Amino acid sequence: MSGQNDREVLLSLRNVEISFDVGGKHKFKAVQDASFDIYRGETFALVGESGSGKTTIGRAIMRINPLSAGEILFEGKRISGKLSKQDDMNVIRSIQMIFQDPAASLNERATIEYCVSEGLYNFHLYKNEEERIAKVDRALEEVGLLPEHKSRYPHEFSGGQRQRVGIARALIMEPKLVVADEPISALDVSIRAQVLNLMNKLKNEKALTYLFIAHDLSVVRFIADRIAVIHLGRIVEIAETEELFAHPLHPYTVSLLSAVPMPDPIIEKQREPIVYTETTEEKTGPDYEMRELLPGHFVYCSPEQGKEYLKQLENQ
Amino acid sequence: MDMLNNPVQEENLDNLFERADFDELESERIAAPRYSYWKSVWKTFFKNKFTVGVAVLLLLIIGFALIQPLHSGYSPVLTPNINNASMKFLKPSAEHIFGTDHVGNEVFDAVWAGARNSIIISFVCTALNMLIGIPIGALWGFSKKMDKWMIEVYNIISNVPFLLLAMILSYVLGAGMRSLIITMTCTEWIFVAYFIRTQVMIIRDREYNMASKCLGTKTWTMILKNILPYLISVIMTYVSRQIPSLISYEVFLSYMGLGLGTTNASLGRTISLYTSYMNGYPHLFWIPVGVLALISISLYIVGQKLADAADPRTHI
Numbered sequence: 001m002s003g004q005n006d007r008e009v010l011l012s013l014r015n016v017e018i019s020f021d022v023g024g025k026h027k028f029k030a031v032q033d034a035s036f037d038i039y040r041g042e043t044f045a046l047v048g049e050s051g052s053g054k055t056t057i058g059r060a061i062m063r064i065n066p067l068s069a070g071e072i073l074f075e076g077k078r079i080s081g082k083l084s085k086q087d088d089m090n091v092i093r094s095i096q097m098i099f100q101d102p103a104a105s106l107n108e109r110a111t112i113e114y115c116v117s118e119g120l121y122n123f124h125l126y127k128n129e130e131e132r133i134a135k136v137d138r139a140l141e142e143v144g145l146l147p148e149h150k151s152r153y154p155h156e157f158s159g160g161q162r163q164r165v166g167i168a169r170a171l172i173m174e175p176k177l178v179v180a181d182e183p184i185s186a187l188d189v190s191i192r193a194q195v196l197n198l199m200n201k202l203k204n205e206k207a208l209t210y211l212f213i214a215h216d217l218s219v220v221r222f223i224a225d226r227i228a229v230i231h232l233g234r235i236v237e238i239a240e241t242e243e244l245f246a247h248p249l250h251p252y253t254v255s256l257l258s259a260v261p262m263p264d265p266i267i268e269k270q271r272e273p274i275v276y277t278e279t280t281e282e283k284t285g286p287d288y289e290m291r292e293l294l295p296g297h298f299v300y301c302s303p304e305q306g307k308e309y310l311k312q313l314e315n316q
Numbered sequence: 317m318d319m320l321n322n323p324v325q326e327e328n329l330d331n332l333f334e335r336a337d338f339d340e341l342e343s344e345r346i347a348a349p350r351y352s353y354w355k356s357v358w359k360t361f362f363k364n365k366f367t368v369g370v371a372v373l374l375l376l377i378i379g380f381a382l383i384q385p386l387h388s389g390y391s392p393v394l395t396p397n398i399n400n401a402s403m404k405f406l407k408p409s410a411e412h413i414f415g416t417d418h419v420g421n422e423v424f425d426a427v428w429a430g431a432r433n434s435i436i437i438s439f440v441c442t443a444l445n446m447l448i449g450i451p452i453g454a455l456w457g458f459s460k461k462m463d464k465w466m467i468e469v470y471n472i473i474s475n476v477p478f479l480l481l482a483m484i485l486s487y488v489l490g491a492g493m494r495s496l497i498i499t500m501t502c503t504e505w506i507f508v509a510y511f512i513r514t515q516v517m518i519i520r521d522r523e524y525n526m527a528s529k530c531l532g533t534k535t536w537t538m539i540l541k542n543i544l545p546y547l548i549s550v551i552m553t554y555v556s557r558q559i560p561s562l563i564s565y566e567v568f569l570s571y572m573g574l575g576l577g578t579t580n581a582s583l584g585r586t587i588s589l590y591t592s593y594m595n596g597y598p599h600l601f602w603i604p605v606g607v608l609a610l611i612s613i614s615l616y617i618v619g620q621k622l623a624d625a626a627d628p629r630t631h632i
Contacts, residue, residue: 062530064526064530089532092531093532096530096531099526100523101523105523107541107542108546108628109353109541110542119531122531122532122533144341145344146344148345149346151350152346153351155351156346156348157346161344169531
């Protein structure tokens with residue numbers, strides 16, 4: 001992509017398609033023709049409504065969901081499909097995930113020590129027991145927990161604490177890319193900021209790259225460098241965060257942004273949400289593709305529509 | 317009102333309150349006492365007086381059944397009083413606790429010798445079924461490839477009539493404890509495996525297992541650390557139903573003449589022999605049946621209560 005050539009691509013999705021068997025010959029395409037690059041050191045957000053396929057993409061990167069077409073490259077190497085054992089181990093270590101529901105994603109019958117050590121055990125990332133315990137202590141301290149929590153069970157913790165255990169468990173592997181699948185949507189509003197700030201702090205300390213999957217635009221605006229908007233399994237717009245909020249081009253993005261509630265009651269009352277339905281906008285066609293309408297700003301459209309979008313932008 | 321404006325009063329208030337600093341780490345501390353799974357299981361189990369009573373009764377019965385026959389040396393082949401008419405068909409009394417039977421033997425000795433064999437067989441068979449069934453079932457639930465052919469094996473084995481199989485095996489292997497154990501394990505394990513398979517499938521795709529997969533945990537580690545600890549309670553329920561049901565199987569097979577044979581004491585054979593004297597001497601029939609019921613019911617109650625206590629939801 002022009003204008004960003006100076007940055008190193010860490011993860012790249014090329015025409016990724018993910019489909020699920022729905023019984024018989026019929027297949028449901030959860031994600032179609034998704035292509036984007038994530039640069040090293042950035043926070044890339046994937047935004048869309050529920051059922052749009054954003055979690056499916058995240059899981060495809062974690063190699064939980066297999067691709068039905070296209071490929072995923074990590075540091076230039078293909079990681080989709082079958083891998084050699086060595087590559088497989090490397091990818092597992094390099095890409096880690098933070099899960100949505102901290103209550104469901106921790107093993108309730110294991111102590112925090114085991115939960116955090118699990119990756120260390122699997123890759124034998126320690127020389128002796130003392131080193132492993134030291135690593136676990138450090139990982140817990142980094143996320144603001146106490147070493148004495150090691151012998152506790154997940155159900156003894158609050159939601160925010162559990163999510164921080166989840167973060168510690170992922171980061172102890174020293175990953176390069178972290179896929180965060182709605183990491184704060186299951187948390188109490190009062191501690192969302194705490195977890196987000198922690199994620200930002202750790203990102204700077206450890207030079208991480210995030211793929212941040214979310215549906216909450218105000219959160220995404222706070223944390224993301226670039227945003228991809230996904231609708232019904234198709235990526236419709238990719239742009240830098242402020243650019244996207246300033247000049248949303250695709251009608252779906254416009255409608256999504258108009259749906260953000262305002263804290264000011266007077267403005268909130270006057271806010272008119274723009275409804276986007278498939279009938280108001282032709283969704284797809286043969287000459288539809290991702291087009292760079294503004295520098296670094298890609299929209300899924302036909303050439304005529306692209307011109308129309310730009311004209312609308314000028315008229316504003 | 318005057319009191320409020322009193323400067324002396326204000327001074328007192330100042331003394332009452334002390335400035336407290338906010339300590340972030342201190343707020344993470346968990347005040348609750350440490351949780352231990354097995355300690356909580358036993359605590360819950362022993363809380364119920366009735367359960368403890370039944371458990372003590374069960375231990376006494378089992379202990380007695382294991383020891384008493386060694387002392388009495390009862391064998392169905394030995395009939396020292398067969399020619400002594402005054403020793404036959406005696407009613408229960410202080411001298412003959414359960415009375416005597418048609419050959420002048422003590423019913424008390426016959427019942428406990430039979431109970432001993434029934435208990436040994438059912439415990440050994442249950443242990444074997446679990447040892448074979450649980451690992452196979454756990455793998456079966458995990459592997460979709462294995463599921464495809466295992467389900468066919470299950471269909472075949474579960475459609476073999478049990479009685480037919482028992483008859484063939486008793487002809488081939490001869491009567492006796494060993495052949496009875498083989499009869500009751502050679503097909504029974506697959507039902508245990510099938511049960512475990514279904515349970516594994518229910519929790520296999522939960523988020524914490526996905527998290528373990530993303531951390532590179534191997535299947536066996538996942539079975540041991542993520543799956544089986546969750547199944548302790550349901551496995552206990554299964555065991556608590558299996559032991560009494562195998563006791564009645566043994567009784568049934570011995571009653572049919574397919575069980576332990578004429579040389580071994582058996583509750584089933586004892587009941588089947590005594591059934592013919594039910595009209596004249598009902599105690600001959602009801603005493604062994606009563607002992608059988610007492611063993612089965614107390615085993616079932618203790619097993620169920622243990623299973624309940626093993627469920628962490630009851631630990632609060």
